[in-house]
Amino acid sequence: xxxxxxxxxxxxxxxxxxxxxxxxxxxxxxxxxxxxxxxxxxxxxxxxxxxxxxxxxxxxxxxxxxxxxxxxxxxxxxxxxxxxxxxxxxxxxxxxxxxxxxxxxxxxxxxxxx
Amino acid sequence: xxxxxxxxxxxxxxxxxxxxxxxxxxxxxxxxxxxxxxxxxxxxxxxxxxxxxxxxxxxxxxxxxxxxxxxxxxxxxxxxxxxxxxxxxxxxxxxxxxxxxxxxxxxxxxxxxxxxxxxxxxxxxxxxxxxxxxxxxxxxxxxxxxxxxxxxxxxxxxxxxxxxxxxxxxxxxxxxxxxxxxxxxxxxxxxxxxxxxxxxxxxxxxxxxxxxxxxxxxxxxxxxxxxxxxxxxxxxxxxxxxxxxxxx
Numbered sequence: 001x002x003x004x005x006x007x008x009x010x011x012x013x014x015x016x017x018x019x020x021x022x023x024x025x026x027x028x029x030x031x032x033x034x035x036x037x038x039x040x041x042x043x044x045x046x047x048x049x050x051x052x053x054x055x056x057x058x059x060x061x062x063x064x065x066x067x068x069x070x071x072x073x074x075x076x077x078x079x080x081x082x083x084x085x086x087x088x089x090x091x092x093x094x095x096x097x098x099x100x101x102x103x104x105x106x107x108x109x110x111x112x113x114x
Numbered sequence: 115x116x117x118x119x120x121x122x123x124x125x126x127x128x129x130x131x132x133x134x135x136x137x138x139x140x141x142x143x144x145x146x147x148x149x150x151x152x153x154x155x156x157x158x159x160x161x162x163x164x165x166x167x168x169x170x171x172x173x174x175x176x177x178x179x180x181x182x183x184x185x186x187x188x189x190x191x192x193x194x195x196x197x198x199x200x201x202x203x204x205x206x207x208x209x210x211x212x213x214x215x216x217x218x219x220x221x222x223x224x225x226x227x228x229x230x231x232x233x234x235x236x237x238x239x240x241x242x243x244x245x246x247x248x249x250x251x252x253x254x255x256x257x258x259x260x261x262x263x264x265x266x267x268x269x270x271x272x273x274x275x276x277x278x279x280x281x282x283x284x285x286x287x288x289x290x291x292x293x294x295x296x297x298x299x300x301x302x303x304x305x306x307x308x309x310x311x312x313x314x315x316x317x318x319x320x321x322x323x324x325x326x327x328x329x330x331x332x333x334x335x336x337x338x339x340x341x342x343x344x345x346x347x348x349x350x351x352x353x354x355x356x357x358x359x360x361x362x
Contacts, residue, residue, distance in 0.1 A: 020205035022237070087306050
């Protein structure tokens with residue numbers, strides 16, 4: 001039966017996808033009880049979350065995987081720098097920044113990827 | 115309770131619905147919906163390549179709602195990794211959700227909000243929603259924030275689900291450089307929007323420290339490198355911020 005065969009991935013989704021992921025959200029829910037937005041723990045948590053996010057960003061750019069890894073590191077770093085410059089020049093527009101970075105990656109990748 | 119002139123129930127319903135749709139609208143108009151399109155087109159193609167169904171991807175987007183965890187899960191099912199190994203990798207990738215929820219919920223909650231009503235924003239917490247909520251919620255009246263936040267999240271999740279299907283059926287037809295550029299959307303948009311959100315000194319410090327520490331600890335292959343990046347970078351940023359505040 002096809003349904004029985006297909007049950008495997010769905011059970012995996014719950015057991016090794018949903019549950020180990022969701023547990024951190026629920027811990028956050030428990031921890032946040034009774035805290036207001038100005039409390040020290042909330043300010044610290046925000047700084048920790050921002051640093052983790054920055055770490056994720058830097059790792060995605062430096063240690064890329066898949067098709068992005070085929071684009072040379074210098075091009076990826078240059079594109080990130082272009083994104084930042086475009087963001088600042090276009091009066092702090094997030095859209096302009098992302099567009100600038102993507103354009104730089106496509107052009108650089110097209111010209112310089114072996 | 116405290117308000118002597120509370121609006122009629124119908125009026126509340128309309129304004130809650132209106133706030134929900136305002137959140138939905140702001141999700142669809144933000145740069146993150148473009149990013150989610152790119153990310154989930156890539157995720158759809160990956161799902162197709164490992165032989166899982168498009169509906170499985172849709173369900174995993176709704177239940178897991180975290181691109182890194184989904185990537186790990188899909189590639190692990192594809193390669194047939196050991197279950198415990200996958201669960202550990204997923205839970206390590208998800209540690210960031212904990213401080214995010216702790217920082218977000220006090221913004222959404224009012225003294226009268228029930229714990230049950232906090233379950234949705236808790237589950238919806240993800241990078242795009244968190245970054246946008248921290249930027250937009252302070253400008254919104256406290257009693258509207260929950261509805262706005264839910265609308266915003268439904269907008270993002272809906273976009274991700276729809277473009278997961280698009281990617282699944284487009285699958286391998288994309289040229290490699292274009293796939294690479296789609297993958298680049300995620301770090302680019304997180305980067306620029308975090309820079310945009312970092313108006314306070316503590317945020318800027320945490321951002322710069324995280325950018326430096328993340329790859330460094332990753333390069334040293336320290337176990338739990340991202341968690342340590344957060345704890346070390348965030349704590350240093352917090353103390354510099356506190357010391358300067360005392361000095362002023």
